[in-house]
Amino acid sequence: MNPETKRRLRLLFSLFRPRLAALAAGFAALLAVDAMQLFIPRVIRDAVDGIAAGSADEQSLFRQGLVIAALGCGVFVCRYGWRRLILGASRQVERDLRARIFDAVLGLDAPFFHKNPPGSIVALASNDLNAVQMACGMGLVALVDAVVMTLACIGFMLAMHPFLTLIAVAPLPFLALATALLSARLHHRFAAAQKRFAELSEFCRQSFAAIRLVKAAGIEARQTRAFGRIGRSYIRDNLRLATVQGALFPFSGLMGNLCLLLVLLAGGRLVIEGAVSVGELVAFISYLFMLTWPMMAFGWVAGLFQRGMTSLSRIMKVLDSRPVMAEPSEPLPLPAMDKGVRIELSGLNLDSGPGRRLLEGIELSAGPGLLGIAGPTGAGKSLIAAVVARILPVADGCLFINGVDANRISPAAWRGLVAFVPQHSLLFADTVRANIALGRPDAGLAEIEAAARAAAIHDEIMAMPAGYETVIGERGVSLSGGQKQRLALARAILSDKPVLVMDDPLSAVDAATEQEIIANLRKIFRNRTCIVASHRFSLFEEADRVVVIERGRVTDRGSHRELAARNPWYAMVAARQAMDLKP
Amino acid sequence: MRGNFGYFEDDRPGSFSAGAIWKRILVRVRPWWKSVLLAVVLSQVVVGAGLAIPWLVKEALDRYITAAGLAPAERISGILRIAVLFCATAATGFAANFFQVVVLERCGQEIMHRLRQDLFARIISLGLPFFDRQPVGRLVTRLTNDIQNMHEMFTSVIVTLFNDILRMAAIVVILAAMNPVLAGILLLALPPLFGLTALFGRTARRLFRDIRATVAALNSFVQECASGMSVIQIFGAEDRVRSRFDELNRDNLVRNLRQIAVFAMFMPVIELFATASTAVVIWRGGSRVLEGMMSIGALAAFLHYIRLFFQPVREMSQKYSIVQSAVASAERIFLLLETTQQEPQGGGRVPRSPAGAVEFREVSFAYDGGPEVLRGFSLKIAPGETVAIVGPTGSGKTTVINLLEGFYRPGRGAILVDGVAVDELDPAWLRRFIGLVSQETLILPASLRENITLGRDIGEAALARVVEQARLGPLLSRMEKGLDTAVGIGGRVLSAGEEQLIALARALAGDPGILILDEATASIDSATESLIEEAIATTLAGRTAIVIAHRLSTVRRADRIVVMEAGRIAESGSHEDLAAAGGRYAAMLEGERLRD
Incomplete structure (x- = not known):
């Protein structure tokens, strides 16, 4: 067994351990079902033989019927038991594994999320987890059931007549093989059809979202034709799928019939020769019918386990991921901050893959007070903000707080100092109140309102259907870009941290509101260390210093006034703004 | 991501009667009646082959294997004759089954394609006021998931349901011909069986809808957290997010366990009916054989037919819920298809010398x-x-x-x-x-x-x-x-x-x-x-x-x-x-x- 498989099994065992008793009881019930089911044909055989031999009477038949009915009741109870115990345990394992995935994800940082977009994490916690659950639940049941039933049926058949048994089961391995092969192909074609289905719905979505353009361009008929083309491909994919499906299930029936035929031919001869009783032959045939399902199940289970294992290793990759910004081995305490916070970047380089340098030799120091970061789109302003917020990891000796290297401080402790307003506001499908109070769940309504007022969003919140208790997001009220930004700002203001990092915080806010917010922020800037990356120069008029970033390097620094006077790029942007003023 | 497109609307009572919906479905199916008929005929062949095989076994047993009066060579050549018939029947059954699946899939896809095209053309012809009121996601659902629901009913239910009913009826007839009293006793099991199936179908549908809702809630929460993890970490909200997640995760578990409990009851109950019927056949049927009213071969056939009889019942509840959701989907589709908020009618004039004033x-x-x-x-x-x-x-x-x-x-x-x-x-x-x-x-x-x-x-x-x-x-x-x-x-x-x-x-x-x-x-x-x-x-x-x-x-x-x-x-x-x-x-x- 290779180490990878061993690790997977160890993980599964740790998940199953709390439920071993339930599982043991479940499998005991499953075995009891199998045993009773195997016993029923014996009773039938005895009855039929008795009738044929003339030794049976109404009383003995009634007793045998009663035994069958009693066994049926036993099967009912045990079936109910294993379904609840085993399938229930598999659902609990699913729950626990999902919680482990979520825990792991909660502790990871930006490099992980860069490689694993949200959609793939959701797929992991739903589709992959589902595959694992199926393998652990129905897969395990089917495997145990199939093994027991196959062994038992073949055992009974062997006990009755070894030669007839060999003849009867000869075609069955072909059935298992064919099932495994065809179901792999089935899976493949199914995935192709699913992909086309996603294309169909994406095409609809795009057409209806841009319906004004469709109408203005008068291309309704064209769109309908294009939709028809995708629909045709979808039909083709489904027909390809249907040819496999149409072969797979009838094929197992065909194989079962082949077994039956062989038994009839060979068994018939044996009965004629007097080597086998008629009752035995009838029982033999019923065992044969019992064998068809386990044979099909082997192919199915193989596919199920394979998919479950693939999914489990994907899940383990996430469970094994470690944050790049790990807890330092000997974390230093946070430095004294009674004289304010000073953040320094020294010789900071940042690469995205080999040869692609995003930031190069960044030197800057911020605080106390406001530091502005200016520069064209894509110059690297947001990266600097993300580094200071400890979203992106840095090498040792690049980032300092009051002289202490960031990598020597616990990331959690650092984050405790920083409030962050990201470029793309991240709000949660929850109430407005909970969104603002994300960093301080204990905050009173008065404090929350004060933060909202400072971010110039209070009045708009009050105009919402349920004020601060209004639920926002997909199933609630949808907000404009400017409203989202201001809520994110209010959240940062309320969290009341010594360092405030903002990445283009007001890009979607109109000019008048922006002025109002800047006036409110003035008080906040004064006794904090603030770093603001922005396209808008209005904020920089408040700044103590502004650095200009171009193509990942600091190309200039100075006050807003100085830069406007001497930096060509800065002056050009300023002039462009001023242009609108001159009549 | 596969599957869920955020679809959980309640089955609100619409303005169509069930009859009106079925009439519209039939109108759509009519141009393909030849294919549908072919599929039905093919599945008749499948059913016929399925029923003929136990009968052939019975014939082999009765006429040749247990016929002590015949010479052994004659008995063996009789078995061989039946074996040839057996092979031909099994092969025909297989071929018919394959073609039935393909033919049905093809005409099902074609019918749904037409419906989807008509629906798309209709929606896109509607005026903007209509789009102001309809979220895009809902319209997409009509064209994808709702059509898919109808297709599923078409391919996996209509013909097979027809077949199942026919097969069960045929079995009842055969059993009645073999032994009317015994068949009558078995028939008594039918009403409670169907009542149970309908009840279960409704319950299962409700359970699955609940589960879909919790899965969607769980997924969108994970999505949200994964997108906003940096914010969650910076604002130290991990614990709160974790406890909210635990709540959703537990809800999902509870609903899944509920579903397991219901299924754990239903599936074994159907089996119980089958076993009980077997017990009755052994007791009563065996007595008839002793009385000389029935052959041993007939008894064996009886036992076999009982198994065949109960096979479709196990799937019937599933089919019942497919039909229910397909009819709900069909209603939503036809309502939309018959929406008349077309764009405002324009005139036919064109300015004599268009200049752009x-x-x-x-x-x-x-x-x-x-x-x-x-x-x-x-x-x-x-x-x-x-x-x-x-x-x-x-x-x-x-x-x-x-x-x-x-x-x-x-x-x-x-x-x-x-x-x-x-x-x-x-x-x-x-x-x-x-x-x-x-x-x-x-x-x-x-x-x-x-x-x-x-x-x-x-x-x-x-x-x-x-x-x-x-x-x-x-x-x-x-x-x-x-x-x-x-x-x-x-x-x-x-x-x-x-x-x-x-x-x-x-x-x-x-x-x-x-x-x-x-x-x-x-x-x-x-x-x-x-x-x-x-x-x-x-x-x-x-x-x-x-x-x-x-x-x-x-x-x-x-x-x-x-x-x-x-x-x-x-x-x-x-x-x-x-x-x-x-x-x-x-x-x-x-x-x-x-x-x-």
Whole structure:
């Protein structure tokens, strides 16, 4: 067994351990079902033989019927038991594994999320987890059931007549093989059809979202034709799928019939020769019918386990991921901050893959007070903000707080100092109140309102259907870009941290509101260390210093006034703004 | 991600009766009646083959294997004769089964394709007021999941259900012929069996709907957290997020366990019925054999038929719930298919010499019962003039465009293009005459060329001019096959700025008499923006143009600037005049200066 498989099994065992008793009881019930089911044909055989031999009477038949009915009741109870115990345990394992995935994800940082977009994490916690659950639940049941039933049926058949048994089961391995092969192909074609289905719905979505353009361009008929083309491909994919499906299930029936035929031919001869009783032959045939399902199940289970294992290793990759910004081995305490916070970047380089340098030799120091970061789109302003917020990891000796290297401080402790307003506001499908109070769940309504007022969003919140208790997001009220930004700002203001990092915080806010917010922020800037990356120069008029970033390097620094006077790029942007003023 | 498209609407009572829905479904199926009939016949063959095999076994047992009166050689050749029949039957059953699946899938897909096409054509023909009220996601669901539900019913239920019922009926008839009393006893089991199945089908449906809801909630929560993890960590909200997740995760578990409990009861109950029937057959049937009223072979056949009889019952509850959700889907589809909120009917007129003169005369308008967005709005635009419309959000800028395009009809007043009222104009002509570039973009899954020409007959020289005007050169040089590069779904992905340039080229390719730019540069980075502004400047010359923009630097080139406020024109004049006048426009300029 290779180490990878061993690790997977160890993980599964740790998940199953709390439920071993339930599982043991479940499998005991499953075995009891199998045993009773195997016993029923014996009773039938005895009855039929008795009738044929003339030794049976109404009383003995009634007793045998009663035994069958009693066994049926036993099967009912045990079936109910294993379904609840085993399938229930598999659902609990699913729950626990999902919680482990979520825990792991909660502790990871930006490099992980860069490689694993949200959609793939959701797929992991739903589709992959589902595959694992199926393998652990129905897969395990089917495997145990199939093994027991196959062994038992073949055992009974062997006990009755070894030669007839060999003849009867000869075609069955072909059935298992064919099932495994065809179901792999089935899976493949199914995935192709699913992909086309996603294309169909994406095409609809795009057409209806841009319906004004469709109408203005008068291309309704064209769109309908294009939709028809995708629909045709979808039909083709489904027909390809249907040819496999149409072969797979009838094929197992065909194989079962082949077994039956062989038994009839060979068994018939044996009965004629007097080597086998008629009752035995009838029982033999019923065992044969019992064998068809386990044979099909082997192919199915193989596919199920394979998919479950693939999914489990994907899940383990996430469970094994470690944050790049790990807890330092000997974390230093946070430095004294009674004289304010000073953040320094020294010789900071940042690469995205080999040869692609995003930031190069960044030197800057911020605080106390406001530091502005200016520069064209894509110059690297947001990266600097993300580094200071400890979203992106840095090498040792690049980032300092009051002289202490960031990598020597616990990331959690650092984050405790920083409030962050990201470029793309991240709000949660929850109430407005909970969104603002994300960093301080204990905050009173008065404090929350004060933060909202400072971010110039209070009045708009009050105009919402349920004020601060209004639920926002997909199933609630949808907000404009400017409203989202201001809520994110209010959240940062309320969290009341010594360092405030903002990445283009007001890009979607109109000019008048922006002025109002800047006036409110003035008080906040004064006794904090603030770093603001922005396209808008209005904020920089408040700044103590502004650095200009171009193509990942600091190309200039100075006050807003100085830069406007001497930096060509800065002056050009300023002039462009001023242009609108001159009549 | 596979599967769930956020679909959990309740089965609200609609305005169709069940009969009306089935009638509509049958109308759709009728053109394919030959295929459906073939599928039914094929499945009859499957059923027949399935029933014939136990009968052949019984014949072999009774006539030859247990026939002590016959010579052994005769008995064996009899068995061989039956074996040949057996082979032929099994092979026929297999072939018929395969073709039945394929034929049914094919006609099912074709019927659903027609339905999907009709539905798409219908939706896309509806007027904008309809789209204002319908979330896009819901319309997509109609065309995808709802159609899928109907297809599933069509392929996995209708024919098989018909077959199952037929097979069960045939078994009952055979059993009755073999032994009426015994068959009668078995029939008594049917009513409770069907009652149980229907009850279970309804319960299962409710359970699955609940589970779908918790799964969707769980997934969207995970999605949200994964997108916002940096914020969660910075604000130290991990514990709260974790406990919310635990709640959702537990809800999901509880509902799954409930489903397991219900299924754990139902499936074994059906088996119990089957076993109990076997017990009765052994007791009563065995007694009949002893009395000489029945052969042993018949008893064996009886036992076999009982198993066959109960097989479809196990799946029937599943089919029942498929039919239920398919009928609910069909109702939603047909309601939409019969929606009549078409676009307002236009007239058939075309101006004698179209030059691009536009006039709004005292126009008032409100969206579907809402407040008035335009109030006595009047504006005259001369041919070749560029007019910019500015104003705060909600002042009615985009509404002006919507009315000019004829998407909506004004409440009062009139809109004239070259002296003809918009509602008298041929709408197809009007929309060819107006080129619209808006904030939203639409890239078709086709080549860049087709995305620009939209199938209009445009010569190579004209196309080259458009490419030049819209500054598509740098974009095309990045595309491996130039204008023939496939873009959109399944092709190259374009950036927002690139999509916008193509939208502009598309509008220019029609050589429109009136060009409308509605926030065309709102969501674009600065480098692309200057490229687009350059492109726009060269194309506006000599054309009637209406420009709506946030950025006043885009607007100042216009011949005339109109400042809108609360559905009326507040100011109007050149950039210089307005800036000097010290009114609203000057205030906006001041605001923008402070902002940048």
